[in-house]
Amino acid sequence: MPEAELAKSEAMVRVRFAPSPTGYPHLGNIRTALFNWLFARHNGGSFILRIEDTDVARQVEGAIDTILDSLRWLGLDWDEGPYFQSQRSEIYREVADQLVKEGLAYLCYCSPQRLESMRREQIERKQPPGYDRHCRYLAREKRTELEASGITPVVRFKSPLEGQTSFYDLLRGDIVFENSTLDDFVLLKSDGYPTYHLANIVDDHLMVISHVLRADEWLSSTPRHILLYQALGWQPPQFAHLPMILGSDRAKLSKRHGATAINEYRNQGYLPEAMVNFLALLGWSLDDVTELLSRQEIIKHFSLERISKTAAVFNRDKLEWMNGVYLRCLSLEEFTRQAIPFLERGLPLEIERPLETHYTRQIMPLIQERAKTLAEVPQLSEFFFVDELEYDVSLLLGKIEDTQAVKALQASIAKLEALENWDMASLEAVLRPMADELNLKTGVFFGLLRVAITGRTASPPLFQTMEVLGGERCLKRLRVALNKLSVSEFG
RNA sequence: GGCGCAUUCGUCUAGGGGUUUAGGACACCUCCCUCUCAAGGAGGAGAUCACCGGUUCGAAUCCGGUAUGCGCUACCA
Structure with missing residues (x-):
C-alpha cells in the first residue's frame, strides 16, 4: 500500500454495514459485517448500521428483524443507526434534482418494454447490453411533449462517453475502467426511491464513511460511484473489495446452499463465538498456524493487509469441528444452560417437561465432550430420559x-x-x-x-x-x- | 458477448525472489489410549504452487500471454 493511502486509512475510521432487507442475511453478508466491525473496533472507529430498503417490491417480511437479531447474536454491536434509506427519500431526490439542474443527469421516459426489447436486440447482436442513451439526446419539443404526457420519468446519470475512471482498492491496488463500457445508469426510480448507486454514495458521504469494505461483487459498480462522487464534488471514501464466500459448487451463496440464513446456524446449535472465529478465518488469517482466536485477539490483530484476495468456499466440516472445540471450552454450567432449550425442543414429546434440573445437570458432562453442536444434544442424551428403550x-x-x-x-x-x-x-x-x-x-x-x-x-x-x-x-x-x-x- | 477480479493439498489458508524436499487447520487413513463413542496423542496420504513464455545466477514469489473460475453487465442490492 502506498504511504499516502496508508496515511488516509489511519485517519478517523467510520465504516458501515449496509444490508438490504430483500432476504435473510447469510454467511457472506455476515462476514462482511464482521470485517467492518473488526476494522472499526481495531481502529477505535465507528461501526454504523444502515438498512438499504429502497427496493420496496422485493422487501421480505421480517428481514430487518432477522438482520438486527443476527448481528446482536454475534455480538456485532453498532455505534450508530440503524438508519433507514426509505426514510431519507427527500435527500436523494434533492441530490438527483441538483445533478439534473447542472446537466450531469437527465430525465428518461423510456418504458420498461422499450428497454427490454432494446436489451434483447443487443444480446442477439452480441453487443454489450446497456441503455442506448435515447433520452439523453431528446429534442426540446419531444421532451416537453413527454413531460406533458404524464409518464413518470427516471433520472439517469450522464456517464462520460470517453476517458477512464480509476480508483485504488486497498486490497487489489489500482483498478481502471474504460468509461465507454459504462452506461447511463438510473439514479432515481420512477417510484421515487433511489437506486443503490445514488443512495449509497449520498449516505456514505453524509455519514462521513471513511472506508467502504464490501463484497467483491461491487467492484464492477465502483467506477459509477467514483463518477458520482466526482460529479457532486465529494471526496470518495477508501475502498476494499472483500473476497466472496462461495457455496460448495463455487457459486455465489444463495438459498440453494442449504442453511444459508445465519439465524439457521443459531438454531442448529452453533455458538456465536465459534461463528465469529470461523468467519474471521474465512478470508483473513493471523499467521500460518493459529486457528483458535478469541474475539479480543481477532480485534487486536485484524488488518486489511492480511485479508486474502481469493473467494473462499464455505467448509461446514471445519465449522463443526470448531464449534465442538468451543462447546468443550464452556463451563459445565454454561453448557447446561445453553443445552436445555435444545433438549426441551428436541427430546421426544412424551418426556415430561420441564426437564428435571438436577438429573439433567448430571447428564450434561457426558454429552458436552461428544457434541459438535447443541442441536445434537437431545439425540445424544435421549436414552437417559426415555422410559422404554427401543432397540432390536x-x-x-x-x-x-x-x-x-x-x-x-x-x-x-x-x-x-x-x-x-x-x-x-x-x-x-x-x-x-x-x-x-x-x-x-x-x-x-x-x-x-x-x-x-x-x-x-x-x-x-x-x-x-x-x-x-x-x-x-x-x-x-x-x-x-x-x-x-x-x-x-x-x- | 463486453468489462473486472482471481488462480498454492478435496476445503480454509501460510508463504511476497535463495531459509521450502511448499508450513498449519478441517476432512480422510493407520497406530496409541480404551468398555463403545467422543476427545486426546503419534504418524500417513494429499499441491509438478492453473498453463506457456520472459526477467534473474536463482521464481510459488516479479512481468506478459493463454486457460479456467467467479462477479458485474436491471427503474435488484
Whole structure:
C-alpha cells in the first residue's frame, strides 16, 4: 500500500454495514459485517448500521428483524443507526434534482418494454447490453411533449462517453475502467426511491464513511460511484473489495446452499463465538498456524493487509469441528444452560417437561465432550430420559451368543441388586471381575451391558452412564433386555 | 458477448525472489489410549504452487500471454 493511502486509512475510521432487507442475511453478508466491525473496533472507529430498503417490491417480511437479531447474536454491536434509506427519500431526490439542474443527469421516459426489447436486440447482436442513451439526446419539443404526457420519468446519470475512471482498492491496488463500457445508469426510480448507486454514495458521504469494505461483487459498480462522487464534488471514501464466500459448487451463496440464513446456524446449535472465529478465518488469517482466536485477539490483530484476495468456499466440516472445540471450552454450567432449550425442543414429546434440573445437570458432562453442536444434544442424551428403550434384540447379540448373553445378564442383575453404593467406582469394581468369571472379554461383556442400558452400541462410558441413570433404571433395563432375549428364544 | 477480479493439498489458508524436499487447520487413513463413542496423542496420504513464455545466477514469489473460475453487465442490492 502506498504511504499516502496508508496515511488516509489511519485517519478517523467510520465504516458501515449496509444490508438490504430483500432476504435473510447469510454467511457472506455476515462476514462482511464482521470485517467492518473488526476494522472499526481495531481502529477505535465507528461501526454504523444502515438498512438499504429502497427496493420496496422485493422487501421480505421480517428481514430487518432477522438482520438486527443476527448481528446482536454475534455480538456485532453498532455505534450508530440503524438508519433507514426509505426514510431519507427527500435527500436523494434533492441530490438527483441538483445533478439534473447542472446537466450531469437527465430525465428518461423510456418504458420498461422499450428497454427490454432494446436489451434483447443487443444480446442477439452480441453487443454489450446497456441503455442506448435515447433520452439523453431528446429534442426540446419531444421532451416537453413527454413531460406533458404524464409518464413518470427516471433520472439517469450522464456517464462520460470517453476517458477512464480509476480508483485504488486497498486490497487489489489500482483498478481502471474504460468509461465507454459504462452506461447511463438510473439514479432515481420512477417510484421515487433511489437506486443503490445514488443512495449509497449520498449516505456514505453524509455519514462521513471513511472506508467502504464490501463484497467483491461491487467492484464492477465502483467506477459509477467514483463518477458520482466526482460529479457532486465529494471526496470518495477508501475502498476494499472483500473476497466472496462461495457455496460448495463455487457459486455465489444463495438459498440453494442449504442453511444459508445465519439465524439457521443459531438454531442448529452453533455458538456465536465459534461463528465469529470461523468467519474471521474465512478470508483473513493471523499467521500460518493459529486457528483458535478469541474475539479480543481477532480485534487486536485484524488488518486489511492480511485479508486474502481469493473467494473462499464455505467448509461446514471445519465449522463443526470448531464449534465442538468451543462447546468443550464452556463451563459445565454454561453448557447446561445453553443445552436445555435444545433438549426441551428436541427430546421426544412424551418426556415430561420441564426437564428435571438436577438429573439433567448430571447428564450434561457426558454429552458436552461428544457434541459438535447443541442441536445434537437431545439425540445424544435421549436414552437417559426415555422410559422404554427401543432397540432390536440383535443388537444385544452383536458379539455374543444368546445363552451366554442370558447368563451374563442374569449374573449382572444378581450382583447389582446386592450393590450397596451405586457409583461409578463400585460398579466397575463389581462388573470388571465378572467378565473374567463369565469368560468374556471386557469389550464383549460391557458391550452387551451397554446395549441393555442405553439401547445403543455407542454411548458415554458405561459406568458413568449407569451411575447417572441410577440403580432402579439400570436394573429395570437389564431385566427388559433379559426378557427380550427369552422372548426371542421362543419366537 | 463486453468489462473486472482471481488462480498454492478435496476445503480454509501460510508463504511476497535463495531459509521450502511448499508450513498449519478441517476432512480422510493407520497406530496409541480404551468398555463403545467422543476427545486426546503419534504418524500417513494429499499441491509438478492453473498453463506457456520472459526477467534473474536463482521464481510459488516479479512481468506478459493463454486457460479456467467467479462477479458485474436491471427503474435488484
